[in-house]
Amino acid sequence: MATIKDVAQAANVSTASVSRVMTGHPSVSPAMRDKVMAIAHELNFRPNAVARSLRTTGTRTLGLVVSDLLNPFFTELARAVEDTARQAGYSVIVGNADEDPDQQDHYVRILLERQVDGLIVVPTAVTSPLLHEAAEHAHNLVLVDRPAADVYAPMVLADGTRAIDELVDHLVATGRRDLAVIAGPDQAGTSRQRLAAFQAATARHGMPLTERRIWRGDFRRASGRAAMADLVASPDRPDAVFVANGSMALGVLELLAELDTPLVPHDIALAVFDDMPWFSLLRPTLTAIEQPTARLGERAVHMLLARIAGEDVPDETLDCRLLLRGSTLPREAAQP
Amino acid sequence: MATIKDVAQAANVSTASVSRVMTGHPSVSPAMRDKVMAIAHELNFRPNAVARSLRTTGTRTLGLVVSDLLNPFFTELARAVEDTARQAGYSVIVGNADEDPDQQDHYVRILLERQVDGLIVVPTAVTSPLLHEAAEHAHNLVLVDRPAADVYAPMVLADGTRAIDELVDHLVATGRRDLAVIAGPDQAGTSRQRLAAFQAATARHGMPLTERRIWRGDFRRASGRAAMADLVASPDRPDAVFVANGSMALGVLELLAELDTPLVPHDIALAVFDDMPWFSLLRPTLTAIEQPTARLGERAVHMLLARIAGEDVPDETLDCRLLLRGSTLPREAAQP
DNA sequence: CGATCCCATGAAATCGATTACATGGCGACC
DNA sequence: GGTCGCCATGTAATCGATTTCATGGGATCG
Structure with missing residues (x-):
């Protein structure tokens, strides 16, 4: 895979310039932009999102842990989350806890390690030390569908x-x-x-x-x-x-x-x-x-994005019919 | 978030040693292991998977692009993929193409940028230049459920x-x-x-x-x-x-x-x-x-893992009932 | 007792991007 | 015409881990 360095060499410019072109930095001359773009296309250059994430701290990825993917309710929820997230430019990593608190924690841990920008969880159990800690640690967390004791995170529930x-x-x-x-x-x-x-x-x-x-x-x-x-x-x-x-x-x-x-x-x-x-x-x-399954997922993503943006987010309750x-x-x- | 450097400093050892302890390298003394482990726990250290991936090239993540997540067939497929992947120590990023070739390409591109170790795709259309290219470029790709012309990747289909x-x-x-x-x-x-x-x-x-x-x-x-x-x-x-x-x-x-x-x-x-x-x-x-929906997902993951391991993988066809x-x-x- | 080898550890390079800072050149303004 | 400043670009540091290579010390063996 071509790296930014390859492009820089082929274009006879610095990696900084290539980076500026790729990220749309304002001060780049049209000539530079064209030249770099052309070579980037030619070399089929795709920026390595892993490297970018390391530098920028921000993965544009959300984690979703649901309690049971066999249940159509949660697949619909997942679908809504994926949809809303994509529209906001985020990808979603999905984890299926299978109603098992240990497996839930396994996923929360992995998703935190992967530096997801935020986490949406349908808590399998009423309590989880890891979730508690994740919430404490200023991690961006939103709970959906089920409340959880002693986890201080915004929730969106269907009542x-x-x-x-x-x-x-x-x-x-x-x-x-x-x-x-x-x-x-x-x-x-x-x-x-x-x-x-x-x-x-x-x-x-x-x-x-x-x-x-x-x-x-x-x-x-x-x-x-x-x-x-x-x-x-x-x-x-x-x-x-x-x-x-x-x-x-x-x-x-x-x-x-x-x-x-x-x-x-x-x-x-x-x-x-x-x-x-x-x-x-x-x-x-x-x-x-x-x-209101789809709205539940939608609201969860919006609340999460608001939290990521540093806003204070109140709990929400949606009504059932x-x-x-x-x-x-x-x-x-x-x-x- | 505590980094490996914080742990190293607190334990008065080098980052190399901390790394060795965390990854289970054989030549680490028990004393070192205990000391580092203790401090890591104390600081609540979680290795940054993004940084690790950058160095090791390998994300332990698979990408899955399905053509329509509203269709229960594909949610079941996704579930099987997630399940099988998890058992092999992989996470899954899911994309929903909504039967739209452009959206499919959008996801393929993003997943490639994220350096997924492999890609499972249910092709929306019979042909896609991007998929073709991904397959050519020695990217690990497996097609499921639907054939695609001119994409040279192993497939698993239900006939x-x-x-x-x-x-x-x-x-x-x-x-x-x-x-x-x-x-x-x-x-x-x-x-x-x-x-x-x-x-x-x-x-x-x-x-x-x-x-x-x-x-x-x-x-x-x-x-x-x-x-x-x-x-x-x-x-x-x-x-x-x-x-x-x-x-x-x-x-x-x-x-x-x-x-x-x-x-x-x-x-x-x-x-x-x-x-x-x-x-x-x-x-x-x-x-x-x-x-055989679940088996389809299962086989897709196994075929993909085999490809990742460098093996040659023949197409598979499963029978319907x-x-x-x-x-x-x-x-x-x-x-x- | 001395030579050899290996094991545990540390220093530093590395992965591929972004970005702070430095610099040279050119236009604007008085 | 000189000075000021900004714009385009390059150099190099940086993110947080892994890993190569160097090194010192202890065990082993003759």
């Missing part, structure tokens, strides 16, 4: 409380009396939030959630399936089920599809936190709470 | 020919006589391949595809929807439709779901190239050709 309230109101209003939830792992902030909101809402209706009505998953497909299997096999089934994320919903739906008799919505109302484009293709169509569909129709209306 | 043959055999055997296809953009190699295979298979059955039976999409959701709208509205509908990728299938299904009378499978048999986890949740369940489901049941069996 589903209002939508969950609305959902529970609807379920109760349409005659459901025995609500259950398939929750996520306790270590994830979003899981706690959603569970808490659901509990609060049911309590508000005078029907607080008992421990028997809380199934614990891990936000992955298989755990949703297992929970649902358990749930339908139990002697006294609940008459409404709220699944705390989209991945688990896939498992739940799989299991339901294998049953001989359809349970939803007549016997059981079903609602999912996270909407997917194919939910309205199912029969019955699936009631869901839609998160309840999409009522067929799976939560009242029992009567649901009879085929 | 759907056999599965498409099988599909057409099945359609004909179950009484379908008027087959149609919603194809992708002509610039994409996979689109050409799939269309060619479909045409060949129908011809083999003595019913060559006429131009009227070929709808042109662009591999995106909206184009699938538009094509299907056109198709169902036409006076003489075909009795079987093959959709050339999963994104377009989503649009097709959306449109079908909005119709009052179900057409599939009685009036129209439907099959899709690309399987998705939720295809078996639909009613009818959806016949699809499954690609036809999954017959409800949407291609014979008309008789399909009556509700």
